[in-house]
Amino acid sequence: MxxxxxxxxxxxxxxxxxxxxxxxxxxxxxxxxxxxxxxxxxxxxxxxxxxxDAVWQAPSSKACREAAGAGACWAFIGEKHRFILFGTYPFEEHWRPGVSILLFLALYAVSAMRRFWTPWLVLAWLAGLTLIGMLMWGGVFGLRYVENERWGGLVLTLLLATFGIAFAFPLSIVLALGRRSEMPVVRAVCVIYIELIRGVPLISMLFMASVMMPLFLPSGVTVDKLLRAQTALILFAAAYLAEVVRGGLQAIPRGQYEAAEALGLSFAKRTALVILPQALKISIPPLVNTFIGLFKDTSLVVIIGLFDLLLALKTALNEPAWSGIGVEAYLFASLVYFVFCYAMSQYSQRLERDLARGPTARALKDT
Amino acid sequence: MKRVLGLTIGVALFGAGAVHAQGTLEAVQKKGFVQCGVNVGLAGFSQPDSRGAWKGLDVDMCRAIAAAVFGDATKVRYTPTTAVQRFPALQSGEVDVLARNTTWTVTRDSSLGFNFVGVNYYDGQGFMVPKKLNIKSAKQLNGATVCVQPGTTTELNLSDYFRANRMTFKPVVIGKLEEVLNAYYAGRCDVFTTDVSGLVSTRGSRPNPADHVILPEVISKEPLGPAVRHGDDRWFDIVKWSLYAMIEAEEMGLTSKNIDQQAASKDPAVQRFIGATGDFGKMLGVDNKWSFNIIKQVGNYGESFEANLTPLGFERGINQLWTKGGILYAPPLR
Structure with a gap:
């Protein structure tokens, strides 16, 4: 060389x-x-x-209006960034969603490192999410209670995406295995679920969850709006992910199944120790593809009035003083989305390389 | 995994509990706040400011109800609703009252199962034209190119109006508000039409507002008001009189600033208003100082209008007291 x-x-x-x-x-x-x-x-x-020529700081939108066309109005972001990041969360308590965002980032970072891939990680997540829940809701340790209708901005986007992925992924594995199952009823249920959900746009799922579902419930019973949207997102993402996982399962040579069976392993062990690790490894690129899609799909909750990053931004633009400063605002939003999506994609590539050098690859080379 | 998910949903379902087993007032008192459906973002009516606090005429309506029920205008939770969500949200009991610039029509009042308590803003569809065209009346618009958003009653009202007046027009139909405005300001059409409130706030937010005129003709009636569910007259009364108390206070000259002094006055009408005499609060099922609390904490209708709409360039117009040439008229508080 x-x-x-x-x-x-x-x-x-x-x-x-x-x-x-x-x-x-x-x-x-x-x-x-x-x-x-x-x-x-x-x-x-x-x-x-x-x-x-940009206007970086301005007490009002007047300076921006004068510079219209010539320079960008970053003063808009300066004025509105807290609303865009935290939505209608009480202003004095903004440190709480702020810390929550940091906690999310820390959890992502820790989970990205393979040496932390131990059962402790699950505990870390549970502890982290409990902490985030306590911070966001409050009501304990002298923190003021904040109802989740007031959650918004980036923290809501991260929340929807994280829980969406965390719940949809395991559900999708169950669905994918179910679809390949030899039990006809299980298979039929999984096929119907996947095909039904994939045949419907996410917007209509969100509409169903937010508009139709409350009407079907007995009067007086209400389910939280955020939870309804989150459930719709999970169910939707699970159907797509299931097909990705199934693709991975199908790519595993028949011999692997037979070898595992010949070793006398139970179905659970065959699946968990032999099939899934290989299947998930080869499906990393499409999996991450779907994760990134889901992350961006969370912005569709605008249509049901949840103040995620994008709706907070649009609402900020609604204010007559700042209306028409859309380009800067959307550039800012794109930047935030890009940072997260690019990080996901870079990480997946690194993971692919790492796993290619992993013990299985070495073992194969040694023989 | 499925079971865990099902369990989560189940807990949420039953954890939420029965909210409307009894009357709305009792339910509201029990949970300790008014759940108010508002617009996701409409400047002047309901819009979160840079600090994330809700502001606007409709928001003040919500705060007034909370002040009447709890004596504390902050005991409100806002549910931002989109246009399609607002009615199911009220029907299903997700919100206790809908104060979301909603036009009062017979369909909504009857078959949708709502009761409109009154009108807190009289709106109507109007036209805006560039001043340089020198048009003084909508009757001169024959053959004009009109920018309009599709899918709303706006489009229908427009064609009805032109047909009724034997005029023709060329529509430029664009879905998004921002884009239809850009089309108008770029000169792609001669006229822009939407509700007058929308025209005013648009004109105020763009450069050189003086270059555009809003024509005097208002071609449709859009009375916007708060709505509650059918079948709970007590709650209906409370919301209705919260609105009327704000209008009545303006007529009586009571403001958030002077009501403490005025409370000492011997005027029997004022004494009734602040709840010193008469048992109006008790009759409604709330504290006797309900109307005092509304004015003290939220202000009268005029104050709310000036705080929220005047800065955007709105004029009182017909939303003026009947004594001053408008059509705001509250039944007497006695």
């Missing part, structure tokens, strides 16, 4: 590099020139709009 590297010039000059990589042929040269032209045309104006 190193021998090959040494044969090329150690440090090719920039001109040489450009000739090889940018101007190797006439079409390539044309494409390079076109790209340079587009960059020159759009990047400087964007930089001057977003950075140089």
């Amino acid at each position: 190193s021998a090959v590297l040494r044969r090329t010039p150690a440090l090719p000059g920039p001109l040489e590099w450009a000739r090889v990589n940018l101007f190797s042929s006439v079409p390539n040269a044309l494409l390079t020139l076109l790209s340079l032209y587009l960059l020159w045309k759009y990047v400087p104006p964007f930089v001057s709009w977003a950075l140089l």
Whole structure:
């Protein structure tokens, strides 16, 4: 390997590099020139709009209105960021959702490290979620009680996404196994569930949960709006994830099943120790794909009036003083969504590489 | 996993408990707050501010009810509702009252099972045109291009009005408010039509409001008011009189600032209003100081209007007291 590297010039000059990589042929040269032209045309104006001419701080929207068209109005984010991040949560208590967000991030970080993949992790999650629940609801340790209608912003988005994934994923494994089961009733139930849910848009599920369900309940019985939306999200995501997991299960060679059976393992052990680890490993890319989709789908709760990140932002824009500053606001939201989704995707790639080097791969190589 | 999920749902179902086994008032008193359905975000009517606190004319209505029931205007929980959610939310008992800029119509009053307690804002559909077109009346709009949002009564009212006046128009139909406005401000149409309240707040939020005029014709009636469920007259009365107390107080000149002094006055009407004489609170099933608390903590109708709508460029117009040329008229408190 190193021998090959040494044969090329150690440090090719920039001109040489450009000739090889940018101007190797006439079409390539044309494409390079076109790209340079587009960059020159759009990047400087964007930089001057977003950075140089931008209004960073303003006591009111007046300064922004004067700069309209020329510079971005980041003062809007400055004024509204707490509303966008925390929604209608009581202002003096904003540290509580703030700490909750940090706790969520810490839990994500810990779960990402493989050396923490022990039963303790489950306990850590339970403890973390209890703590988040106590912080958000309050009512204990002298914290003021805050009803969950007032939860909002980023913390609500994280809550919906985390619980959505945490509950939908195990449910989807059950569904996927059920769909491949030899018991006809179990199989039929799973097939009907998956096909029914996949055949319906998420919006209509949310509508059902938020508008129709209360009408079917006996009068006086109400289920929390947040819980209804969360349940709809879980049920929806589970159907999609189930098909992803089933894809993984189908990719496992028949021999693996037979070998596990030949060892005399029970169904539970066969599935948990032999089949699922391999099946889930090969389904990491589509799984993460669905997770990312779910994370962004949480923004659909706007239609049932839950103040997630996006609805909080839209509501902030509703205020006449700041209306029309949509581009900056949506850029901010995209940035937040991007950070989370990109982190998920990067992590999944690292996990794939790690697992490819894992004990199974080594064991196979040794034989 | 399924069982755990089922269990969670079950606990939530029965944990929520029966809220409306008895009357709404008792249920509200028992839980300790008024659950109020409001708009997700409509400037001036119900809109969370930068600190996340709800503000607006409809929000003040909710606070007034809480002040009447509990003597504490903060005992409200707001349920933001979208247009489709609002009616099921009230029907199912998720909210105790709906104060969400909802037009009072016969369908909603009867077959949907609601009772509108009154009107806290008289709205109606109007037209806005650029001043430079020099149009003074909607009757001059023959052949105009009109920007309108689809799917609402706005579109129907528009075509009805033009047909009734034997005029033609070219509609530019765009779904999203922000985009239909951009179309109007970019000059793609001559006229923009929606409810007058919407026209006013739009005009105020864009540069050069003076370049646009709102025509005098109002082509539809949109009386917006709070609604409660059928079949609970006591609760209906409380919500209704909370609204009327605010209007009556303005007529009597009682404000949040002067009501403490006025309480010492010998005027029998004031004495009745603050609950020193007469047992109106008891008759309604709340504290006798209910109306005093509303005005002290929330303010009268005029104060609420000035705090929420005037900064956005709203004029009182017909939402003025009957004694001042408007149509706000509260039955006497006696």
